Amino acid sequence: MREWQVKRRERTRQLIELGGLVVKAGLVELADDDRATLYGAFLTVAAKLRGEERDQALLLWKRKGKRAFEAESSS
Known part of the structure; x- marks a missing residue:
């Protein structure tokens, strides 16, 4: 290939x-499958990650995501 x-x-x-x-x-x-709404939400997240709260936001979101994956895998 x-x-x-x-x-x-x-x-x-x-x-x-x-x-x-x-x-x-x-x-x-x-979001009722509205791509503009989803894109706007993603842009908001991206703006937050460009700001001063980047590290805090990443830490919080990573913890939440890990917990959700763990909860899903244990069910």
Whole structure:
């Protein structure tokens, strides 16, 4: 397989996994599947990560995410 094909498959897999997280978090239903709303929310998160509260936000979100994954795997 050519290098560009491998990279393309890796990127496709990453995009599918990220989309799965959006669905898993319930954001699709909560935003009525409105892409503009979801994009606006993501831009808000990105702005927060560019600000002074970056480290605190990352720590908080990472903890919440880990707990959610652990709770899901133990069910």
